[in-house]
Amino acid sequence: MAKILNVHNLDKTYSSGSKKLTVLQDISLSIEESETFAIVGPSGSGKTTLLGLCAGLDRPNSGSIELCGTEIERLTEDERAVLRNKNVGFVFQDFQLLPTLTALENVAVPLELQGSKNASKISRELLEKVGLGDRFHHYPSQLSGGEQQRVAVARAFSNEPSILFADEPTGNLDAETGEKVIDLLFNLNKESGTTLVIVTHDLELAQKTQRILRLKGGRIIENPISAS
Template sequence: MSKILKVQNLHKTYRSGEHDLNVLNDVSFEVERGETFAIVGPSGSGKTTLLGLCAGLDITNEGDIWLCGKNLADLDEDGRARLRNENVGFVFQDFQLLPTLTALENVIVPLELRSIKKAAEQGKELLAKVGLEDRAGHYPSQLSGGEQQRVALARAFANKPSILFADEPTGNLDDETGTKIEKLLFELNKEQGTALVIVTHDLELAQKTDKSIRLRSGKIEESYS
């Protein structure tokens, strides 16, 4: 295995009024290609901030992040965006589907942005994998929360990402639906050989991953493997 994500001595501070707020303090970990990894911790522990930094959505104050072999500090905003478009998938707690597009259209947005031929055909195949081939023409408002998250999963895997970042992917779902989404997420991840980094407060979900870290007050409290 080779490292898909390496975080070294990461610090993140935000200015709050006249004071500095330390959100992350000396965080280091590594994720191998194809590995599943969880970041757990209570609200306010820095989980989502850490995920955003790892994906290049924000920049660090100190420390280094290597994503897909590139140091994010060496890239400008456009460079980080290109790296994400080519290598990264996202799944969010609130689905973030475009309300004016059908399920199929939402899935193929990443493919069309890259001018992929037969985007619609690939999109239909992905919807079939998540069990929604008969809902391709439905809009998000016509889908249940679980169905919307399945569309979001299909979209996340559309570009065959090297790494997928999932921020509380079952946070807005009931237990039964959440369990189905978890199963689907791990199945698609294994099938495509994608590294998976999950932010969650759900310890049961974290225990299903290969490795995990627990954050508290911006520091790694424990590591598990």
């Protein structure tokens, strides 16, 4: 299996006045195409920071990240945005839907950025898949938390990403709704063959993935080798 993500000796430090806070230290990992992978650890262990670096949303202080065959730390902001829009999907804890757009319009955004002529058709099909065929024209404020997250899941798959990053995707949902959203995420993921990387503090959710990387204090304390 080809590697879709390779991370080598990653460090991330933030400066606050004269103080330096090391959030990640000497992180190395690799993830294969179509693999499901969880990053777990206590609050403050660097999980979300690592996810952001892997997705090219932030830059490391040192180390290298190769995403979809491209060394992303060499790219400009614009080049990284193009790479993300072409290859990456996101699901966030707080949904991050655009409040002035309907469910249909939110799902269509990544497609329209790519210049797709079928944005509306694909978005309708995806919303139907996630059980929101009767919510096309509802705005986020008219949807429940679970419905908003299902819109976010549909949007994440709309550009047929090679890799999908989910940051605490059930963090703002009750247990029953969270379970439904996770089932949906894994089912769509299996259907599309996307690589799925989940940051979570929920060990039950993490155990649904093929591999679990554990962080503590910005360092890896467990990183099982891939099956291949």
